[in-house]
Amino acid sequence: MKRSFDLIFSLNIMSTSQIPHQNSNHKASSEFSERPRKKLGKYFYLLVGIGGAGLVLLFARPILTSSSNSPTAETTARILPVDTIAVEPVDSYQVSRIYTGEIAALRTSNLGxxxxxxxxxxxxxxxxxxxxxxxxxKLDIRNLETQRQQLIAEKARAQAQLAELQRGARQEDIDAAIAGVRDLEQQLKLQEQQRQRREFLYEQGAISKEELDEFSFGEGALQARLNQAKSNLAELENGTRWEQVAAQQATVQQLEASIADLDVTIDKxxxxxxxxxxxxxxxxxxxxxxxxxxxxxxxIENAAPEARVGMPNQVINELEIGSTQTLKLGSQTYKATVASILPEVNANTRTQVVVFNLDRSAIPQINPGQTVRLELTEEINTEGYWLPTDALNQGIRGLWTCYVLSESEDTENYQVKQHSVEIIHQQGDRVLVRGTLQPGDKIVANGTHRLVPGQQVKPLEVMSNK
Incomplete structure (x- = not known):
């Protein structure tokens, strides 16, 4: 590196020493100014290239020296710390299902x-x-009471007449009728004798035809009166006809019905x-x-309010009449008893209605038509493992993957292997899966996006999967 800087310094001196002095003639100065420009351009590019090479060597030397001194540094940098979870198998899980219904309309009447x-x-x-x-x-009923008294009086009179018809004529009336018949018979007998005498006198010429006719017609009138008296006597002796009795009985019943109708009006x-x-x-x-x-x-009815909830048939089969359940109305919960299960199945929802009786204490807080919810927990038998959702990566064909720790040559570290799993059920931030996992396997709990199969990791902490 020192040699590079020395070379650059010497080249700079050479280029500077070739520049002529300012006191030279114009022609020489002109020729000189033309040549150094071309040479300086070549030297400039040469200097830049040499300087860049020197810089590369300057920064690359420590790296090469470090790599040559630490051959395992790269391997150490690739080992990632991870949180792990030890999985344990389960044979079932619980599912909470919510069914919605409404408060049945309580009886409310506007009475008048x-x-x-x-x-x-x-x-x-x-x-x-x-x-x-x-x-x-109560209403004022004084006028109705007066009408009732009047009807009672009419009924008493009709009943007396009915009793008289049912008993028939008195013996005194019969005796009087017999005496009347006898009187008319005697009068008729006297009239016949007088007519016979008048006929004899008429034959002798002592009286006129007119006088004879008067006695003849008088005898006929007496005979008619006698027949009527005998008929009346026979009627009295035979008693009252049943038609008359029936007619009077109907009159009495009509009055009784009028009194009963008036009593209903009074009661109302x-x-x-x-x-x-x-x-x-x-x-x-x-x-x-x-x-x-x-x-x-x-x-408003003061009775136990009802709640009606539609539920599937398979859930209803697990309910028992008289069992106690918890219903939720808004933010309040109430105890309710299964009163009945209606037999009809809704054609649209394929559900049956379950009737619940709530406690009377709920009356002031509820209204007809209010929404009510029933939450039931269902136990589903299936085998699997609970994993946190952060431990999964999306795979192909609807499957998911997770990373399982396996031992490596380095006893302190592990390698990760990718396993495919199928999600059975999700509950909050965890999922129930099944696949090629084994009991006790250590699963990477989070940060799986940083991993690739075969990568070395170091477990930090074994987390709980409960």
């Missing part, structure tokens, strides 16, 4: 009267808990709770004239 009228009493306040059949409000004048519930709203007060069907009280 079936007829119009003035509200006499409201018996409950908002927030009161009531039971089925408990009176909630009292508003009653159709089911156990909580009074949500009291919309009308005493003294208000309510129309038929107008809402007076809004009642």
């Amino acid at each position: 009267f079936s007829r119009s009228g003035e509200i006499e009493q409201v018996l409950v306040e908002e927030g009161d808990r009531v039971t089925a059949g408990q009176p909630l409000a 004048s009292t508003l009653k709770a159709p089911f156990d519930g909580i009074v949500a709203t009291r919309e009308l007060d005493e003294g208000t004239v309510a129309n038929a069907g107008q809402s007076v009280i809004r009642l």
